[in-house]
Amino acid sequence: MGTRIMPAVIAVLAGTALAVVLLVPFVAASYRRRGELGWGRALLAAGALVYALALVAYVLLPLPTTDTVCAAGPQLRPFAFLGDVAKYHVGNPLRNPAIQQVLFNVAPFVPLGAFLCYLGRRSIVVATVAGFGVSLLVECTQLTGDWFLYPCPYRLFDVDDLIANTAGALLGAAAGPLLRFVPGQRLHAAPPGEPRPVTVARRLLGVLCDLLGAWLTGAVLTVVLRTVLLLTGDDIAPGPVWLAPVEAALGGWLPWLVLFVVVPMIGRGGTVGQRAVLLRPALPDGEVPGRARLLARSVVGVGGYVLLQVADAAGGFAALWGVMSLVGIWRSLGHRGIAGRLTGTLLVDRRAAVPVNQPTSR
Known part of the structure; x- marks a missing residue:
């Protein structure tokens, strides 16, 4: 793989993985800041994330080998x-190396x-100065051999x-308002609190946020457990007899218990995913359901699908229930x-007022 292609591939793969990890907090922040998500805005945010990783990858990669020749002294x-431009005699300036x-x-x-300028809402001056600062950090990283990890700059x-990097940041900041034409952005949407x-x-x-939350929570707890075992010197392959049930509990049962039993009964109710998109369960008159009904709705809904997956004892019934639930939503x-049908509840916007003289919980 070419030295110019490899950092881009790494950035795309790492950016995609990081975007998945950050999806739930990004959705929650978007709904609270702008009142909605907007796929165009999400696409721009993902692009910014991949770009940042690509910039780091192009600075550091490919790492030098043991026989790498030290670079010449700094060009100050x-x-x-301009002198280099004059050395090449080509008709088309764009073909001048x-x-x-x-x-x-x-x-x-x-x-x-x-x-x-656009996503960060910074002025052209601030964006240009930031570009200069990032470029200076890049050049110093190169000058110091990745901050003295290598004996000499490569x-x-x-x-x-x-100068060129700063000019690029200036041009980008000037063109930043053009990003408003990316589709999928409601530039004149209702106020965030409406x-x-x-x-x-x-x-x-x-x-999706609920499923990702459950999967990521289980994955993090499992990684933490295995890291502790590695640091304490325990052999995890095949591992002690207690490892499998503990991993099952940390990777499946505990996330399900917290995210689909405890969280839905807090406050006005709702799973992590429902809270992220500012939805809450409600009775037909808008009243907050009692905790037993909140729990039942969670366990029958996404929590039921996750429970069937964790139990791993129902064969294809988990997939069937998942499909039926999605069709039911649609x-x-x-x-x-x-x-909602089974528990006599519906989902309403969390920003809608609870009926007057109605309790917020039972």
């Missing part, structure tokens, strides 16, 4: 590239300026690169789903 003369090198140093920092510190309709997409996004009135 500004605009020295020196100009190509300058453009290659400008282009990577254009997204930085655009993302800071890439050249070039002040012209610093209730929104309960749509199929919103319900399914909540379900086809039922108000997208209340099977759990």
Whole structure:
């Protein structure tokens, strides 16, 4: 794999994995900041994440081998590239290797300026200064051999690169407002605190957040357990006899108990996914259901599917129940789903006021 392609592939794979991990908090933050998610905004945020990882990957990768030759001393003369441009006699300036090198140093920092200006809501001046700071950090990393991890710098510190990178950030910041034309963004949406309709997409996004939350919680607890075993010197392959049931408890039963039994009964109710998209269970008159009904709705809904997966004793019934639940969300009135029909509840926007003189819990 080429040295220019490998960092991009690593950034895309790592960015995708990190986006999955950060999806639930990102959804929750988006709903509270803007009142909704917006797939265009989510796409831009994912692009910014992959870009940041790609920038780090291109700075550090490929790592030098033991026979790597040290780079020459730092190039500290500004605009020295103009002399290099004059050395090449080509008709098309874009085919001049020196100009190509300058453009290659400008282009990577254009997204930085655009993302800071548009997503970060920073001014052009602040985005440009930030671009300069990031570029200086990159050049110092190269000058010090990845901060003295290597005996000498294996890439050249070039002040012209610093100038080109800063210019790229400036151009990106100036062009940042163009990102508002990316589809999937409601630029003139209702105020964040105003209730929104309960749509199929919103319900399914909540379900996705619930499933991711359960899976990630179980994965983290399992990794922590295995890390502790490694640090204490215990052999985890095949491992002690108690390891399998403990991993099953930490990876499946404990996340289910916390996320689908405890959390849904706190406050006005709702699973982690429902809270992320600002939904809550309610009775037909808007009153907050009692805790027994809140628990029943959770266990019958997504919590029931997760329970069947954790129990691993129902064969294909878990998949069947999952499909039926999704169809129920799509086809039922108000997208209340099977759990709503069985428990006599529906989901409403958490920002909607609870009926006057009605308790918030039972």
